[in-house]
Amino acid sequence: MEILHRISINSKKDAKFLAAIYQLQIRYKAIELPGGESSLVTFEITESDQRWNIIANLIALYNAVNIVETIFSEEEIRSAAWLRMICVFEQGYPQPRMTWPFNQPDRELLCPKCAIYRQIAPMHIAKEPHLGRKAFMTTILTHEILCIPAVLQGLQEIQATGYEDWDVILHKTGQVSQRVRQLFIPTVARPGALLDEEHPRTVCPQCGTVKYEAHMRGVLPIKSDALLPNTDFMLTHEWFGSGYFSWREIIVSNRIAQLVLDKGWQGIRFKVVEIV
Ligand SMILES: [Zn+2]
Incomplete structure (x- = not known):
């Protein structure tokens, strides 16, 4: 580390x-x-x-x-039972851009003040993205994971669980993207991300939701009873972000990290999670 x-x-x-x-x-x-x-x-x-x-x-x-x-080193990643998966390759804005995060076809806002949300439909992007050699991408402003179809095929081959394969819509034409799919994660873990008492956070004055600033330093400890059984993918119960930025961290099992490293798929980084 x-x-x-x-x-x-x-x-x-x-x-x-x-x-x-x-x-x-x-x-x-x-x-x-x-x-x-x-x-x-x-x-x-x-x-x-x-x-x-x-x-x-x-x-x-x-x-x-x-x-x-x-x-984290490859050895640290390969020996961790659970990890955070973070997309580090951003391409374009979610659409429609001008009104984000309001009036997004894919989002039901749970609070208009802090913009916590639930994804209810395929997300819209401006045009077919240029991924180069990347296998994963996200958009500016969001943390949704988009990937090339080969990733979903790889997940199917190892019979990974806890994800869904969603269309991504090209906003202008309404066509389904041929280059990327969304790796949608429906499962939310129980509360249990253990952030330091000094870790900066805001509390929404309207809905009371706590949003933590991004966790950047060291391992993120999560209580073992927060994790749900029989799934390789989960979102943290806790929200992160500030203002209209809201996301839940993505937690993946060891075999997902192993698969990504074995295949050499680029565009995401893994951060070790400590189960306590
Ligand atoms: Zn709120």
């Missing part, structure tokens, strides 16, 4: 930070910002890196944007 930080700074405002990165020989990317006077500089570093302590101090000093993620 490695804690990875993705840090962004401004080449002009944070010039001394940039000089330190240069001196520490950390590889970075720079994109010129509008106006041409400065660049957005981004780089990655893990906490096991010898240079991390210096960078951690600079992040605090310069109040730099820092996105934390936990990267």
Whole structure:
């Protein structure tokens, strides 16, 4: 398990930070910002890196944007009984985009304030997506899992349970996508995701639903009695997100992770879940 930080700074405002990165020989990317006077500089570093302590101090000093993620090794993934499955390849917006998340043909909103929802029909996307070599994708704003038909075939071959194979609709034409299907997960686990008391959350003033900020650091502990029997896929009972962003984390069994790794299907990452 490695804690990875993705840090962004401004080449002009944070010039001394940039000089330190240069001196520490950390590889970075720079994109010129509008106006041409400065660049957005981004780089990655893990906490096991010898240079991390210096960078951690600079992040605090310069109040730099820092996105934390936990990267698990293949061995850690293959030996975990349960994992979170997170799609990391986004293509386009759910449709219709302008009114999202309201008036979506696929969603019944359970609360108009925090936009928790139930999917009741196939989701709409703008056009046939370009997946390249990816087998999985999601859209910007949502966490639904779309995949190439070969994935569903693979799941069928191992007789996986707890998922449904749904159409995805091309919004303009109303046709069914030939490139992607939705891997729909109907089962919701019992309450049991154990988030730290300090883990940031919001409580909806209208419906009282607690929404946790994304869990990015380390393993997510889940109580064993939250898991339902005889299913390879489940959604957490708990909601995550903020504002109109709402999702439930996807929990999968070990054999789903093994299948994805064996097949080399790209576009998702697995995060170890600790059953307590
Ligand atoms: Zn609400």
